[in-house]
Amino acid sequence: xxxxxxxxxxxxxxxxxxxxxxxxxxxxxxxxxxxxxxxxxxxxxxxxxxxxxxxxxxxxxxxxxxxxxxxxxxxxxxxxxxxxxxxxxxxxxxxxxxxxxxxxxxxxxxxxxxxxxxxxxxxxxxxxxxxxxxxxxxxxxxxxxxxxxxxxxxxxxxxxxxxxxxxxxxxxxxxxxxxxxxxxxxxxxxxxxxxxxxxxxxxxxxxxxxxxxxxxxxxxxxxxxxxxxxxxxxxxxxxxxxxxxxxxxxxxxxxxxxxxxxxxxxxxxxxx
Numbered sequence: 001x002x003x004x005x006x007x008x009x010x011x012x013x014x015x016x017x018x019x020x021x022x023x024x025x026x027x028x029x030x031x032x033x034x035x036x037x038x039x040x041x042x043x044x045x046x047x048x049x050x051x052x053x054x055x056x057x058x059x060x061x062x063x064x065x066x067x068x069x070x071x072x073x074x075x076x077x078x079x080x081x082x083x084x085x086x087x088x089x090x091x092x093x094x095x096x097x098x099x100x101x102x103x104x105x106x107x108x109x110x111x112x113x114x115x116x117x118x119x120x121x122x123x124x125x126x127x128x129x130x131x132x133x134x135x136x137x138x139x140x141x142x143x144x145x146x147x148x149x150x151x152x153x154x155x156x157x158x159x160x161x162x163x164x165x166x167x168x169x170x171x172x173x174x175x176x177x178x179x180x181x182x183x184x185x186x187x188x189x190x191x192x193x194x195x196x197x198x199x200x201x202x203x204x205x206x207x208x209x210x211x212x213x214x215x216x217x218x219x220x221x222x223x224x225x226x227x228x229x230x231x232x233x234x235x236x237x238x239x240x241x242x243x244x245x246x247x248x249x250x251x252x253x254x255x256x257x258x259x260x261x262x263x264x265x266x267x268x269x270x271x272x
Contacts, residue, residue, distance in 0.1 A: 001042070005032040008039050013050035013210035013269075014203065015043050022058020027066035028120045033098045040101040047270045050214045051206035052105065054128060055112040055199050064119025064142055092151055099153045102127040103225065106218045106270075108209055112202035113188070114195040118142045123150065126157035129221065130205065131188040134198045138176040139187065145174040160228055161187055213251035213267050219243075 005026075009016045017039055019026040043049050056062060078084075102109050102124065111125040113133040119142035125131050143150040150171065158167045162185055170177060182188045192198050209217060219242055227235040251267050258265035 001038070003031075003035040003039065005029060006035050006039050008042060010046065010049060013048060013214075014206050015046070015049045015052045016203070017043075017052060017054045019056035019062060022056065022060075024066075025060050025063035025116075026056045026058060027063050029066045029069050032066075033095050036098045037101050040105055044101075044106055045272070047272045049107055050210035050212075050217065050269075051107055052109040053112055053199070053202045053206050054102070054109055054124075055202065056114070058115075060115035061113045061117045061137070062119075062121040062124070063116060064121050067146070096152045099123050099127040103153075103157075106221065107214070108206075108217065108221060110202045110206055112198045113137050114198055116140065119150075120152060122158075123153040126161060127153055131182075132190045132192065132198050132202050132205070133179050133182060133188045134194050135179055135191055136194070137179045137182070137188075137191070137198075139170075139182055140176050141171045141174055143174075144171060211264065213249075213255055213265075214270050215246060215249055215251050215267075216255075218270065219246055 005019060005021055005028075007018045007020050009018075019032075021027065021029075043052060108129040109127075110130045110132065111128040113121075113125060113131060114137055115134070116138055117125055117133075118140045122139055122141055125139075141150060141154055143154075149155070155171065158171075162170075166185060169175070177185075177187070179188070179191045183191045190201065192201050223235070223239045223242055226238055230238065251265075254265040254267060257263075
């Protein structure tokens with residue numbers, strides 16, 4: 001399958017998703033919101049994939065929402081106000097799903113960010129497991145600058161990544177957070193020299209993750225994601241149940257043997 005805003009390449013256990021409208025600053029057009037769901041559904045359906053890199057093309061990772069195509073949604077419109085607002089709510093829920101599929105993806109997703117990560121870009125990368133960026137990267141919660149409340153994930157996921165005071169400053173002011181501050185405060189794991197370097201660093205990290213037991217990796221992601229909405233005791237109960245179901249696997253013996261012999265284990269793919 002081919003898409004107009006994204007590309008998907010798989011090589012062994014790695015999937016590489018790219019935003020391909022670099023000349024248009026990878027703005028998020030109507031096609032983008034459906035295509036990204038299709039791309040991540042294809043990844044989830046491929047049992048050979050063990051890690052994903054999400055990158056882009058051009059000067060900027062993304063300038064966020066394509067305002068030209070979204071202008072009609074930012075006005076009251078005609079007809080009954082209640083019906084119009086109910087339809088708008090459904091549209092927002094569909095757009096939220098575009099990034100929730102990244103959050104729910106059964107394998108880790110690593111964002112490789114260069115240049116500007118603006119508006120919807122912040123929503124997108126906060127749905128990823130890990131973020132790396134180039135030295136010229138910056139992050140902007142742009143929605144306040146156009147008079148709206150961010151509504152596709154930033155306000156819900158940033159609180160799991162950054163301190164409340166900093167989140168509120170970024171969201172209230174719409175200022176730029178530069179790469180060094182993003183790393184110092186924990187939004188990104190690492191800053192590297194440039195666009196090519198950040199993509200290569202993300203691919204190297206994805207290869208390292210892909211070498212681990214895929215059953216254990218998907219379990220870790222599931223437990224971490226579920227734990228965000230649980231108390232500590234609920235999280236402990238959840239992981240106990242998970243391991244009671246999943247722990248007795250050939251992967252444990254292979255991993256232990258590899259540790260003892262200082263060799264690399266070969267793990268089977270998950271089932272379709």
